[in-house]
Amino acid sequence: MDHLIAPSVLSADFANLQRDVEMINNSEADWFHVDIMDGMFVPNISFGFPVLKAIKKHAKKPLDVHLMIVDPDRYLNDFKDAGADSITVHFEACTHLHRTVQAIKQLNCKAAVAINPATPVSFLKDIIAELDMVLIMSVNPGFGGQKFIEHTYTKLAEIKQLAINANPNLLIEVDGGVDTSNISKLKEAGANVFVAGNSIFSKDSPSDTISSLKHI
Numbered sequence: 001m002d003h004l005i006a007p008s009v010l011s012a013d014f015a016n017l018q019r020d021v022e023m024i025n026n027s028e029a030d031w032f033h034v035d036i037m038d039g040m041f042v043p044n045i046s047f048g049f050p051v052l053k054a055i056k057k058h059a060k061k062p063l064d065v066h067l068m069i070v071d072p073d074r075y076l077n078d079f080k081d082a083g084a085d086s087i088t089v090h091f092e093a094c095t096h097l098h099r100t101v102q103a104i105k106q107l108n109c110k111a112a113v114a115i116n117p118a119t120p121v122s123f124l125k126d127i128i129a130e131l132d133m134v135l136i137m138s139v140n141p142g143f144g145g146q147k148f149i150e151h152t153y154t155k156l157a158e159i160k161q162l163a164i165n166a167n168p169n170l171l172i173e174v175d176g177g178v179d180t181s182n183i184s185k186l187k188e189a190g191a192n193v194f195v196a197g198n199s200i201f202s203k204d205s206p207s208d209t210i211s212s213l214k215h216i
């Protein structure tokens, strides 16, 4: 499978959000990655439903919604209604993960589970067959522009190995510190969906950077 690029809207210019959404529409990006932070699960607050709906109104590509919130079950319906095409919940934020994953699937959204850098891949063993995607965090969640954690390569190889038998079509997404210098090695390790924020939006030509990430 060709890999997918999901620019992280967290690094967009919120005062020019429509411009940045159109940039992604007209680029070689595949998805919009939308980070929801609650100031509880992570030490930062990003944005909520009104902004998500505003993005959806203009977006011509799927919205990959990453929930960095405690007890996400409370809001799954609302995120679907606001435009989510896939919903990622954190392993660390769910009490009954299997139930949460089933609830996401019942909404006809792609279901994904994210793990923090300190959470072992082996904790996903009993849920992997149920998932459309796993998100391996390569920074501690909460902020864009952080330094990539090198141990991520090992974790990607581990999840790829688990997926070979349990779920060969599993999408393996990596998020945090992804740029043109590490994307090839991340792909070799097993990732096939790449989230990138700072490395795209800090450039003079974000759409050229998206192309570079797409054509590795």
Ligand SMILES: O=C(CO)[C@H](O)[C@H](O)COP(=O)(O)O
Residues within 6 Å of the ligand: 008, 010, 011, 033, 035, 066, 139, 140, 141, 142, 143, 144, 145, 146, 175, 176, 177, 178, 195, 196, 197, 198, 199
């Ligand atoms: O989930 C996130 C932060 O928790 C962001 O999506 C991620 O950090 C992407 O930003 P960058 O590419 O700038 O590291």
